Amino acid sequence: xxxxxxxxxxxxxxxxxxxxxxxxxxxxxxxxxxxxxxxxxxxxxxxxxxxxxxxxxxxxxxxxxxxxxxxxxxxxxxxxxxxxxxxxxxxxxxxxxxxxxxxx
Numbered sequence: 165x166x167x168x169x170x171x172x173x174x175x176x177x178x179x180x181x182x183x184x185x186x187x188x189x190x191x192x193x194x195x196x197x198x199x200x201x202x203x204x205x206x207x208x209x210x211x212x213x214x215x216x217x218x219x220x221x222x223x224x225x226x227x228x229x230x231x232x233x234x235x236x237x238x239x240x241x242x243x244x245x246x247x248x249x250x251x252x253x254x255x256x257x258x259x260x261x262x263x264x265x266x267x268x
Contacts (some may be wrong), residue, residue: 169241184233184247188253191262228252
């Protein structure tokens, strides 16, 4: 698969991660070309850590892995929706989803 079209606007593409069984949005992270390729090859999520400036295999240290079910690109090919089977918590705080702070 040619990944170039996903990185025409930026070196990073936002990836919304959603739990397949419930539809719950778990997190938002960023992929570069290498992490997207690793995700496609391994079947588990890989991201680019903007703070650490390194590849990050979600769950590699915590055991809270994300098995990829589907990956969709949006209409502009500049955002991804990754549906997963989540093992454990998706959030580093221990919450199942990173979106647990209700504002309104």
